[in-house]
Amino acid sequence: MSRTILCLLVVFPGYCFSQIDYDSIYQVAKHLDNQTDQVEYLEGILQKASEEGEIAHDSLYYLLLDIHQKSKDLDREITTAANLAYHYYLNYQDEEAQELLKKYSPRINQMRSESLQATAWYKFGIILNVFSRYDEALGYFGNAIRLFEEMDDSTGENYGNALVERGAILLAQGRYSECSIALNSAKQLFEQNRDSSGMRVVYRELFTLFSQIELYKEAEKYADLSLSYTDSKTDPEESIILAVNGARNLVNQERYPEALEKYLAIKASDPRFQLYIYNGLIESLYYSDRGDSIRYYLEKLDEVYASMDEPVQFRFLVMQSHFLHLLSQNRFSSAEQVGRDLMDHATAINDVSETMMYNRFLAELYRKSGQFEKAFQYSNAYSSIRDSIQASNKAQALLLYQTQYETKEKEAEIDQLGLRTQLMESSISRSRLLRILLLTALGLLLLAGIVVYHRMQIRQLAKMQELRTSISSDLHDEVGSLLSGISMQADIVGSLPDASAQRSMLKEIGSNTRRATTTMRDLVWSIDSRRDKVRDLKDKIVEACSMMLSAAGFDYRVLIHPDVDQEAILNPELKKEIYLICKEAINNVAKHSNGSMVQINLNGSSKMLKVSIRDNGLKADTKSLSAGQGLDNMQHRAKKINSDLVIKQDENSYEVGLVVPIQ
Numbered sequence: 001m002s003r004t005i006l007c008l009l010v011v012f013p014g015y016c017f018s019q020i021d022y023d024s025i026y027q028v029a030k031h032l033d034n035q036t037d038q039v040e041y042l043e044g045i046l047q048k049a050s051e052e053g054e055i056a057h058d059s060l061y062y063l064l065l066d067i068h069q070k071s072k073d074l075d076r077e078i079t080t081a082a083n084l085a086y087h088y089y090l091n092y093q094d095e096e097a098q099e100l101l102k103k104y105s106p107r108i109n110q111m112r113s114e115s116l117q118a119t120a121w122y123k124f125g126i127i128l129n130v131f132s133r134y135d136e137a138l139g140y141f142g143n144a145i146r147l148f149e150e151m152d153d154s155t156g157e158n159y160g161n162a163l164v165e166r167g168a169i170l171l172a173q174g175r176y177s178e179c180s181i182a183l184n185s186a187k188q189l190f191e192q193n194r195d196s197s198g199m200r201v202v203y204r205e206l207f208t209l210f211s212q213i214e215l216y217k218e219a220e221k222y223a224d225l226s227l228s229y230t231d232s233k234t235d236p237e238e239s240i241i242l243a244v245n246g247a248r249n250l251v252n253q254e255r256y257p258e259a260l261e262k263y264l265a266i267k268a269s270d271p272r273f274q275l276y277i278y279n280g281l282i283e284s285l286y287y288s289d290r291g292d293s294i295r296y297y298l299e300k301l302d303e304v305y306a307s308m309d310e311p312v313q314f315r316f317l318v319m320q321s322h323f324l325h326l327l328s329q330n331r332f333s334s335a336e337q338v339g340r341d342l343m344d345h346a347t348a349i350n351d352v353s354e355t356m357m358y359n360r361f362l363a364e365l366y367r368k369s370g371q372f373e374k375a376f377q378y379s380n381a382y383s384s385i386r387d388s389i390q391a392s393n394k395a396q397a398l399l400l401y402q403t404q405y406e407t408k409e410k411e412a413e414i415d416q417l418g419l420r421t422q423l424m425e426s427s428i429s430r431s432r433l434l435r436i437l438l439l440t441a442l443g444l445l446l447l448a449g450i451v452v453y454h455r456m457q458i459r460q461l462a463k464m465q466e467l468r469t470s471i472s473s474d475l476h477d478e479v480g481s482l483l484s485g486i487s488m489q490a491d492i493v494g495s496l497p498d499a500s501a502q503r504s505m506l507k508e509i510g511s512n513t514r515r516a517t518t519t520m521r522d523l524v525w526s527i528d529s530r531r532d533k534v535r536d537l538k539d540k541i542v543e544a545c546s547m548m549l550s551a552a553g554f555d556y557r558v559l560i561h562p563d564v565d566q567e568a569i570l571n572p573e574l575k576k577e578i579y580l581i582c583k584e585a586i587n588n589v590a591k592h593s594n595g596s597m598v599q600i601n602l603n604g605s606s607k608m609l610k611v612s613i614r615d616n617g618l619k620a621d622t623k624s625l626s627a628g629q630g631l632d633n634m635q636h637r638a639k640k641i642n643s644d645l646v647i648k649q650d651e652n653s654y655e656v657g658l659v660v661p662i663q
Contacts, residue, residue, distance in 0.1 A: 026059050035067050039076075042067075046083070058096075061087060075111045078104050082123035089130055092311045101127050105140075118147035122158045125165060130313050132349045134169050141166040155550075160189040160198045164205055171209055174352030179209055192551050200229035200238065207242070211249050212353060219249065240268050244276050251283055260284040271304045272314070278304070279317045282324055291328030298325050316345065316354070323361060332369040339365055356385040522583075526576035534609070534662075535566035537575055538602055544583045549598055552590040554615075560602040568606065570662060577637045578611065578660055581645070584637075585613045585656040588630050593617035593654065607663045614655040 025045055032038045042064045061084040068077035081104040088097035105124045111117040125140030141162045148159040167182035183205050190198035207222035223242050230238040243266050250259035263280045266273075278301035285293050298321055305318050319342055326335035339362050346354035359382035366375035525531055525540060538560050545556045560566065570578070582600070589598055595617030603610040631647070638645040638658060646657040 023057075026057075026063060029060070029063060035071060038067055039064065058084065058087060058091075074107070075113045075116045078107060078111055078120050079116050082120045085127050086123050089127055092309055094131070094312055097127050098131065108143075114147050114151050118144045118151075118162075119158055121147070122162045122165075125162070129165060129169060132313075132345075134173065134349055134351075138166060138169050141169070154189055155193055160186045160193075160195065160202070163189070164198075164202055167205055167209075171205070171212060172349075172351050172353065176209065176213060183209065194553070196229045200226050203229065204238075204241065208245065211245065211252070214252065216249055216253065220246075237268075237270065237273070240266060240270075240273055244273065244280070247280055251280060251287075254287070256284045256288045260288060271308050274304045275301060275314050275317050279321050282321045286324040286328055291325075294321075294325050294328055298322070316342065320361075327361075327365060327368065330368070332365060335365055336362075352385065356382055359385065522579070523576075526579070527572050532569050532572065532575060533566065534564060534568045534570065534602070535560075537570060537579060538566070540579055541582050541586075541600060544579075544586050545598070545600070548586050548590045554590065554593075554596060554598050556598040556600070558600045558602075561604070564602055564604055564609070565606050568662060574641050574660070574662065577641045578609070578658065581634045581637050581656075581658055582611060582613060584630050584634050589613070589615045589617070589654075595654075604662075607661065609660045609662050611658040611660070612655060613657075614653055616652060617654050619649060619651050619654075 029038050029042050032041060042060055046060060046064070061080060065077060065080045065084065068074075068080055081100050085097045085100040085104075088094070088100070101124055104120075108117060108120050108124070111120065121140045121144035125137045125144065128134075128137035128140060144158065144162040145166065148162070163182045163186035167179045167186065170176075170179035170182060183202055186198070187202045187206075189195075190202055203222045203226035207219050207226060210216070210219035210222060223246065227239065227242060243262065247259050247262040247266070250256075250262060260281065263277055263284060266277055268274055268277060278297045281297045282294050282301070285291065285297070301318065301321055305314065308314070319338055323335055323338045323342065326332075326338065339358060343355070343358040343362065346358055359378045363375050363378035363382055366372070366378065531540075538558060542558045545558060549556045586598070586600075589595075593615045595615040598613065598615045600614075601610075601612040603612070634656070635645055641660060643658055643660040646659075648655040648657065
């Protein structure tokens with residue numbers, strides 16, 4: 001009974017196009033001239049139904065499925081099957097959903113499109129979750145998340161949703177630190193994409209997480225945040241969900257009279273809400289010693305459950321309520337059978353919170369029936385699980401686990417960079433020794449040639465040494481200072497006076513760690529001989545735009561002129577400085593421009609490269625763009641590579657231009 005309603009409910013908007021005649025739609029689709037028109041028509045109707053919260057008729061899905069089967073389009077066939085399974089789940093058609101899952105999920109790996117494959121893993125994961133196949137569902141959601149990460153598309157449909165669903169299962173299994181990591185990753189995605197609907201859901205799940213570990217004040221904070229993203233007109237059920245969970249928290253705190261009052265005040269017409277409300281009322285009545293009133297609400301609960309065709313995912317609520325009713329009537333034998341069935345189910349699905357609750361139920365049963373040895377056994381088990389949760393899962397521990405997880409990844413990247421530096425130094429040492437031996441053996445015969453050759457090599461070594469010195473300086477100045485700061489912050493975080501200050505410090509540690517990682521990646525890229533062409537520079541600029549401009553809400557285009565030789569080789573120093581100048585200019589646009597569009601052009605010839613970064617910000621608000629350390633850094637870098645940096649500004653645009661000799 002400690003489960004919340006959040007992971008099981010699908011909220012439907014109040015408006016739906018109920019006047020649509022799906023039989024007519026089916027006939028129209030059947031008689032369209034070709035399959036392309038049929039697919040476009042059917043997918044448009046189903047998309048509209050989904051957006052409006054309408055559960056479309058399954059005949060439309062089957063017609064679309066049949067078209068894709070005939071055309072042997074496996075990607076779209078499995079995608080349609082996943083959507084149909086989800087449709088069955090929404091419509092409580094459990095057997096049909098499971099049949100599609102059984103037929104199509106083994107073929108997901110055969111899909112060619114990573115995007116469609118990720119969505120299929122996510123949709124079928126939802127079905128597995130509904131039927132309490134939690135470990136399998138975790139695997140499906142993990143596959144979806146892995147594909148989204150490989151595509152490096154933070155805006156991918158259902159990326160954040162898969163993280164939230166994974167977090168909800170981990171929460172049910174008592175794996176709170178992993179749950180926290182998943183939910184905070186989802187929160188970061190939703191914040192980056194400015195997805196208010198996603199933020200509402202993830203705050204709701206964080207409310208559930210903190211409720212589960214009995215940090216109720218922290219939970220209330222997330223409940224308020226979730227409500228702040230809610231429009232009561234388009235989503236009236238959100239307040240009901242949070243009210244039901246708030247009442248659940250009062251039950252968990254054994255504040256039964258208050259919980260009873262809160263449950264009685266909740267008004268809901270949706271049968272799924274009603275099941276949770278009646279279940280909560282029955283538990284509150286039992287522990288308030290008002291067992292004589294349970295029968296009335298039990299009959300209401302059974303009535304609602306029967307009207308829903310008795311969906312399996314809500315059966316545990318009915319069993320819990322019947323257990324308490326039987327216990328209030330001193331029908332111990334029947335209550336024992338129900339209690340053991342509940343315990344077996346909780347153990348099978350590895351639900352820690354349910355296991356804890358049913359230990360308490362059975363302890364109460366055996367106490368009332370006079371079997372005190374068994375009562376003591378189950379009471380100890382209940383206390384052991386409860387004490388374990390309270391001792392090991394406080395809010396600061398969750399945040400610290402996440403920070404440690406991220407920091408370990410960054411440390412591994414730092415170690416990898418150090419190893420590459422050592423290999424480079426070793427290679428240079430071996431080359432130098434070989435040259436000395438060759439010079440000694442050929443000394444007198446090739447004296448003139450050796451002198452010329454040696455001088456050329458010295459110049460090249462000097463350039464390499466200069467590059468190594470530059471990278472070492474950058475590592476020391478930028479990464480070194482960040483890591484020193486992180487170390488100092490980590491040392492003092494434990495001595496901060498309150499939780500708020502600690503959270504703020506941990507957030508700053510995470511931010512500095514990400515900055516250090518980005519800087520190291522840029523430096524490694526600059527010396528990677530596999531990425532030394534003009535087209536690699538262009539791809540790196542696109543990556544910077546994606547990271548900085550997309551997050552700031554800008555549209556952007558990166559264009560390269562056909563005359564530019566994209567296979568031309570750039571030396572590492574030149575490549576690095578051009579990229580850092582562009583990155584600084586892009587960063588300035590993201591921070592200071594009031595425009596909405598950025599265009600980056602790469603033009604020139606085989607001997608000259610021209611780069612232009614232009615945005616459509618108004619002059620009055622872009623003055624700060626040309627001021628400060630950023631412009632000085634760009635001018636300094638341009639001078640190092642004998643290039644000209646030009647700033648142009650008019651009423652409707654701001655442009656940074658760079659002209660670089662590349663030969």
